Amino acid sequence: MAARALGWLAIVALVGGLGAALGYAPREAVQGNVQRIMYLHVPAVLTAYLAFGLVVVGSVGYLLTRRPGWDRMALAAAEPGVLFTGVTIVSGSIWGKPTWGTWWTWDARLTSTAVLFLVYVGYLLLRGMVEEPDRRARYAAVVGILGAANIPIVHFSVKWWRALHQPSSILGPEPSPVAAPIMVALLVNWVAFTLLFAYFFAKRIEIARLEEPHAG
Amino acid sequence: MSTYARRAWMILWKDVLTERRSKESLNALVFFSLLLLFIFQFALGPDRARVEAALPGLLWLGFILAGLLGLGRTFLIERENECWEGLVLTPGDKSAIYLGKLAGNVLVMAVVEAALLVLFAVFFGLDFTAALPQLAIVLTLGTLGLSALGTLFGAIAAQVRARELLFPVLLLPAVVPVLLGSVSATQTVLLGQPLGEAAPWLKLLAAADLIYLVVGILTFEFVLEG
Numbered sequence: 001m002a003a004r005a006l007g008w009l010a011i012v013a014l015v016g017g018l019g020a021a022l023g024y025a026p027r028e029a030v031q032g033n034v035q036r037i038m039y040l041h042v043p044a045v046l047t048a049y050l051a052f053g054l055v056v057v058g059s060v061g062y063l064l065t066r067r068p069g070w071d072r073m074a075l076a077a078a079e080p081g082v083l084f085t086g087v088t089i090v091s092g093s094i095w096g097k098p099t100w101g102t103w104w105t106w107d108a109r110l111t112s113t114a115v116l117f118l119v120y121v122g123y124l125l126l127r128g129m130v131e132e133p134d135r136r137a138r139y140a141a142v143v144g145i146l147g148a149a150n151i152p153i154v155h156f157s158v159k160w161w162r163a164l165h166q167p168s169s170i171l172g173p174e175p176s177p178v179a180a181p182i183m184v185a186l187l188v189n190w191v192a193f194t195l196l197f198a199y200f201f202a203k204r205i206e207i208a209r210l211e212e213p214h215a216g
Numbered sequence: 217m218s219t220y221a222r223r224a225w226m227i228l229w230k231d232v233l234t235e236r237r238s239k240e241s242l243n244a245l246v247f248f249s250l251l252l253l254f255i256f257q258f259a260l261g262p263d264r265a266r267v268e269a270a271l272p273g274l275l276w277l278g279f280i281l282a283g284l285l286g287l288g289r290t291f292l293i294e295r296e297n298e299c300w301e302g303l304v305l306t307p308g309d310k311s312a313i314y315l316g317k318l319a320g321n322v323l324v325m326a327v328v329e330a331a332l333l334v335l336f337a338v339f340f341g342l343d344f345t346a347a348l349p350q351l352a353i354v355l356t357l358g359t360l361g362l363s364a365l366g367t368l369f370g371a372i373a374a375q376v377r378a379r380e381l382l383f384p385v386l387l388l389p390a391v392v393p394v395l396l397g398s399v400s401a402t403q404t405v406l407l408g409q410p411l412g413e414a415a416p417w418l419k420l421l422a423a424a425d426l427i428y429l430v431v432g433i434l435t436f437e438f439v440l441e442g
Contacts, residue, residue, distance in 0.1 A: 115389055118388075121385075130376055135375070138438045139372045139376075141435075143369075145435060146435070147390065153420065153423065157393035158393075160417070
């Protein structure tokens, strides 16, 4: 029931977010309408980080307590996390085509997000390959923890790798201060995405519980 | 502490002894390195300048491909004769087993890397001798990170049916920072620049090694349970 309420709340917030992104927020002066992809892109990546944070919490929780609830939490966060990372990459790519003139460039943030995506796709593949619940939960927890511990290392390595090859970033000069309506539209969408994630999360936990052989 | 070190040492000794008598992995891995060299040559063509430009990347591509085969086998030997149960029943901190296995993997990788370097030197007419001490430092840091990840994932993959598929799927994305750092530092060293030029990369590799080691030591007991 709580999940259903969350779902409706998320729909309302998403409609509001869409209105804010397309109607309320002004047309950006330099980039034009293309900039509006940001209202999808930034909330998606923030939500993905939230999700991977929850994966770590669930993973550590499982290894410490061995309660299946923690593992369900890690799983329920990881799947939408991968989804939102995918949305981040695809929306960034669609933005990059008119702005940079290419679908893909080995930009630092693009690359490290892609690596993050691959790490957690590997995590989900691992989950799919192990049948026995306790073993699956343990292996997944270890990979989930390692993946999170690796995030800062990946971030810096990719950043330096680009910096050493190509001194000036494609993004060019410092971004100018953001106008208030843009900020508001961004916030509304961020809340909407977080609600949507919460709905996916709650629903996935429900499903995971039903999937278990001895549902309690 | 000394019993801890002794346990790790015994795992290493057991694996070295087994390998020395069976020569199961090393022979094949060195031969595999030779095959890689031919593949690289055919892929890049006869132009020597191209090989030299791509050399740091090629070297690490070779190490990682050999590592995918070698490191993925780390725990397979324990699946026979119920050795795995023996490991689980070992008294004391299980991370000693991880460190012993890790040391064995570092040794295997060191042999493969030395072989690949010699093969590159011979077949492409390269001279590594001037850069060898600096190169050794880069290789040590990179190999430690690669092996720390490979040992942990190898233990996981050993118990999974689609092992050959799962191991690279887990290892390759995680090893990206090690690859970036090692290739860049190797490039600096091979260009004859002082090691200080690569200092940020060496620090990054050291930090990565440390993080992988700590995670491996802390989580290995949960993997070993089988």
